[in-house]
Amino acid sequence: AQSVAQPEDQVNVAEGNPLTVKCTYSVSGNPYLFWYVQYPNRGLQFLLKYITGDNLVKGSYGFEAEFNKSQTSFHLKKPSALVSDSALYFCAVRDGARPGRRALTFGSGTRLQVQP
Amino acid sequence: AAGVIQSPRHLIKEKRETATLKCYPIPRHDTVYWYQQGPGQDPQFLISFYEKMQSDKGSIPDRFSAQQFSDYHSELNMSSLELGDSALYFCASASGSVTGELFFGEGSRLTVL
Numbered sequence: 592a593q594s595v596a597q598p599e600d601q602v603n604v605a606e607g608n609p610l611t612v613k614c615t616y617s618v619s620g621n622p623y624l625f626w627y628v629q630y631p632n633r634g635l636q637f638l639l640k641y642i643t644g645d646n647l648v649k650g651s652y653g654f655e656a657e658f659n660k661s662q663t664s665f666h667l668k669k670p671s672a673l674v675s676d677s678a679l680y681f682c683a684v685r686d687g688a689r690p691g692r693r694a695l696t697f698g699s700g701t702r703l704q705v706q707p
Numbered sequence: 708a709a710g711v712i713q714s715p716r717h718l719i720k721e722k723r724e725t726a727t728l729k730c731y732p733i734p735r736h737d738t739v740y741w742y743q744q745g746p747g748q749d750p751q752f753l754i755s756f757y758e759k760m761q762s763d764k765g766s767i768p769d770r771f772s773a774q775q776f777s778d779y780h781s782e783l784n785m786s787s788l789e790l791g792d793s794a795l796y797f798c799a800s801a802s803g804s805v806t807g808e809l810f811f812g813e814g815s816r817l818t819v820l
Contacts, residue, residue, distance in 0.1 A: 623806050634711075634797060634811035635750070642806045681749060685805070692738045692805055694752040694763050 593618045593686040597698035604672045605706050612667040612680050612701045620688020624665040625695060626656055629679045638680075641665060652676070672705045679703075709733055711812035713798050719818045720788050728783040728815045732800030738762065739781040740809060741773060742797040750797060756781060788819045 594617045604610045616622050623642055627635040639650025646658045656667045667680060679702050683695040712731040720726050732739050738757045742750040743766075752765035756775035767773070770788075775781045785792060795816050799809035 625808055627811075632795075632814075632816070634813045635799075635809075637808045637810065640806075640808055687805070692755070692757050692762060692801065692807075694740050694742075694755050694765060695809060696752070697749040699749045 593684050593689075593696045595682050595684050595696055595698035597680075597682055597701045599701050600699075601702040601704060603704045603706065606674050607671050610669050610672045610676070610703065610705070612682075612703060614665045614667065614682030614698060615663050616665060616682070616684045617663065618684060618686040618688065620686050622663075622665075623685040623687055624656075624658065625683040625685075626650065626654070626665075626667050627681045627683060627697075629681065629700075635681060638667070672703075674705045674707055677703055677705045711798055711800050711810055713796075713812035713815050715815060716813065717816050717818075719820065721820055722788060722790065724788050724819075725784065725786045726788060726817060727785070728796050728798075728817070730781045730783070730798030730800075730812060732779055732781070732798070733802070733810055736779070736800035736802040736810070738801045739775055739779070740799040740801070741767075741781070741783050742799065742811075744795040744797060744814070746794070748794075753783070785817075788817075790819050793817060793819045 626638040641658045682698040740755040741753040744750045753767040755763040759775045795814040799811045
């Protein structure tokens with residue numbers, strides 16, 4: 592079975608400081624990893640994904656994520672946080688060992704609060 | 708660019724009533740997914756369709772059913788509604804390979820009274 596863990600319910604950071612939102616995963620095959628952001632009462636917006644290749648993936652709005660196979664992690668990062676980054680962030684995984692267009696499994700979400 | 712369209716955006720029903728949610732995927736996307744997100748919860752996968760056939764099944768209650776039509780739009784039918792069915796229901800679509808990301812609609816908020 593595929594699963595994702597986001598150990599922090601909330602992350603607080605001051606504007607201009609770097610931010611990290613943590614994610615670890617569990618799959619039986621190769622992991623396909625995704626980050627989404629959700630604003631209140633809105634749908635999930637895709638930020639970035641890791642499929643293969645370079646462990647550092649760059650995405651939308653200045654976000655990036657680092658894939659670490661040995662630690663089974665895919666942490667989301669941004670060098671300088673903005674107040675407008677305050678939102679709910681979801682990590683998701685699809686197990687590459689399972690055939691077909693399988694659904695993504697989401698983590699429990701991490702609320703990012705950026706203080707001015 | 709065209710996005711995933713869901714309707715209605717808001718729906719209020721009484722217990723034991725039925726509800727139907729509609730989803731129009733992004734043009735040329737061949738796969739549709741339905742997710743349920745309860746208050747303060749992560750999205751839970753319900754069911755998906757690829758080329759109008761059910762492709763994957765998650766935690767969809769027996770009271771719920773779904774289908775994808777010839778024009779690729781999908782409908783989620785919910786019967787004998789319970790208070791616990793109150794949630795945001797998201798539809799997402801995707802195209803291409805198994806590595807592709809899902810594109811989500813804005814969701815349909817169902818409130819069961």
